[in-house]
Amino acid sequence: MHIPDGYLSPVTDGVMLAAAAPFWVIAFNRVRRTLSRRTVPVLGLFAAFSFVTMMFNVPLPGGTTAHAVGGILLAIVLGPWEAVIGISVVLGIQALFFGDGGVLAYGANCFNMAIVLPLAGYFVYKLVSAGSGPMSPRRVAGAFAGGYLGINAAAMFTSFELGLQPLLFHTSQGVPLYAPYGMATALPAIMVGHLLVAGPLEGLVTGTVVFYLQRSGSTLVRSGEIAKGEGRRWILWGGLAALALAAPLGLLASGTAWGEWGNQQLKALGLGFVPAGLQKLQGWWHAPLPGYGLPRIGAATGYVLSAFIGAGAVAVAVWLVGKAMVGKDKTSHPPSQKVEYSSRSKEGFLSKNIELLSRALESGMMADDRSHDGGFLQSLDPRVKVAGFILFIIAAGLMRNLALLGVLFTVALWLAYVSRISILFFLRRVLFFIPLFTAVIAIPSLFTTPGIPIWHIGQHLSVTSAGVQSAVFLFARVTDSLSLGVLLIMATPWTDLLVSLRWYRLPSLVVSVVGMTYRYIFLFLHTANNMFLARRSRTIERFSGEANRRWMGQAMAAALTKSQVMSEEIYLAMLSRGYSGEIVAVDELRAGRRDILCLAGAAALTAIILWVNYR
Amino acid sequence: MKTPIFEVKNLSYSYAGGIPALNNINLRVMRGESVALVGANGSGKSTLLRLLDGLVFPSEGEIDSAGMPLTEKALQNAAYSREFRSRVGLVFQDADVQLFSPTVWEEVLFGPLQLGVPRSEAAYRATEALELLGISHLKDRPPFRLSGGEKKKVSIASVISFSPRVLLLDEPTNGLDPHSQGVLIDFLISWVADGNTLIFSTQELDLVEELSSRIIVLGMEHTIVADGRPEDFLSNADFLLKTNLIHEHAHRHKSLVHRHQHAHEHQHAADEQGHGI
Ligand SMILES: Nc1ncnc2c1ncn2[C@@H]1O[C@H](COP(=O)(O)OP(=O)(O)OP(=O)(O)O)[C@@H](O)[C@H]1O
Numbered sequence: 001m002h003i004p005d006g007y008l009s010p011v012t013d014g015v016m017l018a019a020a021a022p023f024w025v026i027a028f029n030r031v032r033r034t035l036s037r038r039t040v041p042v043l044g045l046f047a048a049f050s051f052v053t054m055m056f057n058v059p060l061p062g063g064t065t066a067h068a069v070g071g072i073l074l075a076i077v078l079g080p081w082e083a084v085i086g087i088s089v090v091l092g093i094q095a096l097f098f099g100d101g102g103v104l105a106y107g108a109n110c111f112n113m114a115i116v117l118p119l120a121g122y123f124v125y126k127l128v129s130a131g132s133g134p135m136s137p138r139r140v141a142g143a144f145a146g147g148y149l150g151i152n153a154a155a156m157f158t159s160f161e162l163g164l165q166p167l168l169f170h171t172s173q174g175v176p177l178y179a180p181y182g183m184a185t186a187l188p189a190i191m192v193g194h195l196l197v198a199g200p201l202e203g204l205v206t207g208t209v210v211f212y213l214q215r216s217g218s219t220l221v222r223s224g225e226i227a228k229g230e231g232r233r234w235i236l237w238g239g240l241a242a243l244a245l246a247a248p249l250g251l252l253a254s255g256t257a258w259g260e261w262g263n264q265q266l267k268a269l270g271l272g273f274v275p276a277g278l279q280k281l282q283g284w285w286h287a288p289l290p291g292y293g294l295p296r297i298g299a300a301t302g303y304v305l306s307a308f309i310g311a312g313a314v315a316v317a318v319w320l321v322g323k324a325m326v327g328k329d330k331t332s333h334p335p336s337q338k339v340e341y342s343s344r345s346k347e348g349f350l351s352k353n354i355e356l357l358s359r360a361l362e363s364g365m366m367a368d369d370r371s372h373d374g375g376f377l378q379s380l381d382p383r384v385k386v387a388g389f390i391l392f393i394i395a396a397g398l399m400r401n402l403a404l405l406g407v408l409f410t411v412a413l414w415l416a417y418v419s420r421i422s423i424l425f426f427l428r429r430v431l432f433f434i435p436l437f438t439a440v441i442a443i444p445s446l447f448t449t450p451g452i453p454i455w456h457i458g459q460h461l462s463v464t465s466a467g468v469q470s471a472v473f474l475f476a477r478v479t480d481s482l483s484l485g486v487l488l489i490m491a492t493p494w495t496d497l498l499v500s501l502r503w504y505r506l507p508s509l510v511v512s513v514v515g516m517t518y519r520y521i522f523l524f525l526h527t528a529n530n531m532f533l534a535r536r537s538r539t540i541e542r543f544s545g546e547a548n549r550r551w552m553g554q555a556m557a558a559a560l561t562k563s564q565v566m567s568e569e570i571y572l573a574m575l576s577r578g579y580s581g582e583i584v585a586v587d588e589l590r591a592g593r594r595d596i597l598c599l600a601g602a603a604a605l606t607a608i609i610l611w612v613n614y615r
Numbered sequence: 616m617k618t619p620i621f622e623v624k625n626l627s628y629s630y631a632g633g634i635p636a637l638n639n640i641n642l643r644v645m646r647g648e649s650v651a652l653v654g655a656n657g658s659g660k661s662t663l664l665r666l667l668d669g670l671v672f673p674s675e676g677e678i679d680s681a682g683m684p685l686t687e688k689a690l691q692n693a694a695y696s697r698e699f700r701s702r703v704g705l706v707f708q709d710a711d712v713q714l715f716s717p718t719v720w721e722e723v724l725f726g727p728l729q730l731g732v733p734r735s736e737a738a739y740r741a742t743e744a745l746e747l748l749g750i751s752h753l754k755d756r757p758p759f760r761l762s763g764g765e766k767k768k769v770s771i772a773s774v775i776s777f778s779p780r781v782l783l784l785d786e787p788t789n790g791l792d793p794h795s796q797g798v799l800i801d802f803l804i805s806w807v808a809d810g811n812t813l814i815f816s817t818q819e820l821d822l823v824e825e826l827s828s829r830i831i832v833l834g835m836e837h838t839i840v841a842d843g844r845p846e847d848f849l850s851n852a853d854f855l856l857k858t859n860l861i862h863e864h865a866h867r868h869k870s871l872v873h874r875h876q877h878a879h880e881h882q883h884a885a886d887e888q889g890h891g892i
């Protein structure tokens with residue numbers, strides 16, 4: 001669900017950032033008000049948990065991936081606003097270190113996963129578990145439902161944002177400049193995977209962890225009584241939040257020339273266009289509710305609902321087929337059936353890969369080794385670097401000229417060269433995942449983008465010139481933004497980066513949570529890894545699917561509790577050595593004349609590129 | 616009389632859920648002392664060291680450090696907190712919890728930089744600490760991926776690097792190879808001789824004899840059952856047995872050989888101390 005840079009136009013990025021901002025302000029103020037000595041380490045720990053959870057990508061048919069976020073668990077255990085901060089932190093680390101989610105698209109990704117996801121999920125959780133005691137099974141049910149619906153709400157926003165791109169941003173010839181697939185493709189492609197895989201996964205993670213935290217008598221669930229009236233209060237808040245969430249979408253939709261895509265009624269509403277196939281469904285959906293006087297809202301709602309209904313139908317079909325094939329399997333619930341299937345292979349997958357994972361993580365984060373080698377970028381003030389690179393990334397986002405994207409990439413390569421970063425290593429880091437992935441994603445758009453056919457394959461398929469252009473655009477833009485981000489990280493020690501973020505007025509609470517999260521990610525992986533090893537050493541035979549599933553839930557909760565204890569220890573260890581919430585940079589921050597010159601150079605280059613671009 | 620480094624009065628501590636860890640502890644540590652804390656597993660050694668480092672606070676009773684009460688409130692004062700943290704350093708029993716930086720170098724720099732030591736001075740001290748423990752070659756490695764003993768060394772270096780005047784060490788020689796143990800012990804002996812204060816917990820009675828001028832034994836009831844000169848207790852096999860410091864079985868098979876060594880070394884240590892003090 002992470003949107004890389006290059007998929008969304010910078011305008012969309014800006015709008016989403018603006019939409020996320022008020023939530024951040026609320027979250028920050030709320031959390032600061034209830035801040036205790038334990039908030040920072042616990043928040044950091046859960047953020048690390050969420051980080052690790054997100055690394056288990058499940059490939060989906062159609063070239064996308066889905067994964068659980070763990071964010072609803074954060075919301076349940078720590079509180080919704082704490083979750084907003086925690087996941088925002090995680091997304092920041094992912095964007096910076098792995099190019100998982102773009103730097104410019106940070107606002108959009110946060111909006112979807114750090115705001116919609118925990119708030120919607122928490123709302124559902126409160127609804128289901130209102131008035132229940134801390135040990136009530138209703139809490140587990142609520143956690144499952146919250147997880148399932150929360151992540152689907154987030155996925156829906158993601159598909160809206162992506163689906164809007166080709167409508168809003170294309171060249172005069174109609175070549176999409178950013179994500180190439182319209183709503184009709186984006187929505188089902190993303191939603192089906194989330195309704196069927198990621199949703200149940202998130203629900204399962206949330207539900208089982210809450211269940212085992214209850215069982216182990218962890219203080220994490222024992223605290224926080226849910227009062228009876230609270231459910232109702234949350235309905236109010238949820239309603240307001242839903243309105244707030246809808247607003248930016250309306251903003252995006254209004255004033256654009258996309259009437260041709262939808263029907264007239266919808267255009268009047270200023271919201272949504274309906275793919276032809278769904279228009280039929282819409283009529284179908286109207287039928288049972290003629291007397292309710294909701295035809296107008298019905299159109300938009302029907303649009304959303306039909307996606308759910310369609311996906312639900314697919315789920316039932318999958319379940320039926322699965323049942324026919326397995327025969328005597330007695331599980332009854334479609335979502336859990338699906339998950340059982342995936343979790344059976346999951347344990348082997350997990351235990352094998354957790355080791356690999358921690359290694360990959362380290363190579364991603366241990367750029368610190370290389371960032372000390374004296375080269376051009378390494379010698380610059382980190383604040384200057386942050387500003388310069390963000391300028392470049394924005395430029396990459398705005399460009400409508402392939403040659404200029406090439407120029408920018410050359411600049412990145414040159415910077416790597418003068419900073420004594422091995423070009424080969426650099427390219428491997430940059431191209432490793434996201435651009436290749438993007439290439440796969442872009443292939444169908446070669447055929448589907450309307451335009452002049454330039455190459456025929458068989459009788460029905462033809463590659464259009466617009467299709468090629470759009471695919472190349474996406475690939476080049478993604479590669480450019482990503483290589484700039486990777487370069488910044490490779491040439492800047494982690495602590496310096498944090499300090500410069502602090503200098504750019506990021507609240508110190510957030511900076512310390514970022515710092516703690518970064519530290520705890522390793523702790524968490526370490527704990528998980530050890531638990532797998534310990535288990536392997538104590539068992540000889542393979543477990544049944546049932547036992548495995550049980551163990552997974554237990555292990556997750558235990559790893560969390562264990563890491564919680566450890567996280568507090570680490571915090572004490574930091575206090576003991578003088579930590580007071582502010583991080584001190586390893587290298588002194590001192591922007592000299594050279595730094596200023598370099599920043600001016602970067603600004604000038606950006607200006608020239610943009611001038612050529614818009615000329 | 617001089618102000619003691621630590622003055623502990625009627626201290627009791629229990630963890631959440633009412634698990635007792637320390638019970639009515641009274642003790643006074645003067646500057647230049649080298650105190651060994653011994654006691655069976657779970658007797659409260661680590662807890663006491665945390666209390667002395669101002670990381671957790673007594674459930675009952677109080678602690679004064681250098682004449683100032685050591686309370687949560689007092690440590691909220693930034694100036695006092697910095698003064699206290701610079702003066703007192705704690706090496707945790709579990710090295711894993713103490714290592715949280717991306718590289719060993721940053722780990723060792725963390726303390727001095729946080730405590731306001733100027734950069735060049737901090738780098739100098741960090742280099743020295745790494746050299747002392749013979750781990751300069753690990754400088755750019757992530758601390759998470761080191762061997763157990765290497766981790767321990769890094770965690771010791773990360774505390775030594777800010778040059779505290781009082782060192783609290785929780786089982787410092789655990790997991791170190793004999794050579795490294797020797798190096799560390801030599802360092803600590805000369806460090807104490809310079810007028811610094813050392814309080815360490817250990818399970819190794821050899822270490823007590825070599826390093827400490829005073830031994831405090833915590834019993835299973837989480838109280839102090841003995842406090843005095845090491846030689847008065849370590850020769851008392853019944854006492855050691857009673858406080859679970861040795862096991863009859865091991866005693867018979869292994870320690871017989873050891874006993875000779877002990878007696879021998881003991882003599883040696885006593886001589887040395889006689890000269891040193
Ligand atoms: N985090 C904790 N929560 C609850 N109880 C604890 C915790 N840590 C320690 N205890 C309990 O407090 C008592 C003292 O523990 P402490 O760690 O101080 O012992 P120790 O003497 O250092 O033991 P060891 O020799 O095993 O290191 C023990 O009974 C232990 O079970």
Ligand SMILES: [Mg+2]
Binds near residue numbers: 661662
């Ligand atoms: Mg201990």
